[in-house]
Amino acid sequence: MTTSVFRYIDSSSIQDDGWGAWTKVDSDVTCYKRTQRRRCVTNIGTWKLQFGTDISGFDAFDSPATETSFTDDVAVRTSYYAEAESLLRAKLPGVKKYGKSIDQSRSRAC
Numbered sequence: 001m002t003t004s005v006f007r008y009i010d011s012s013s014i015q016d017d018g019w020g021a022w023t024k025v026d027s028d029v030t031c032y033k034r035t036q037r038r039r040c041v042t043n044i045g046t047w048k049l050q051f052g053t054d055i056s057g058f059d060a061f062d063s064p065a066t067e068t069s070f071t072d073d074v075a076v077r078t079s080y081y082a083e084a085e086s087l088l089r090a091k092l093p094g095v096k097k098y099g100k101s102i103d104q105s106r107s108r109a110c
Contacts, residue, residue: 001041003038006038007034013032013033065084067079
């Protein structure tokens with residue numbers, strides 16, 4: 001069986017002050033600490049019938065991307081994101097896109 005190391009939120013590092021845990025998406029800045037755990041990994045591609053948005057809340061699709069290097073931020077944000085959105089719309093009828101911005105009116109340091 002394949003194993004990997006996963007990083008989880010260390011719940012003991014989250015303050016119970018009414019503010020949710022947050023992380024910045026463009027850098028590794030968070031208001032919490034992480035802990036690592038080694039876990040078994042299963043290839044769900046071979047178990048296709050046991051996964052799906054109606055069964056497990058997620059799905060796996062085999063769709064090679066035209067972007068292969070993922071080193072050019074502009075290429076990823078324009079062509080790859082659009083390609084991923086098109087795939088989701090084709091595979092999941094009725095999927096909706098919500099705002100891309102984050103409400104930072106309540107953001108503050110931990």
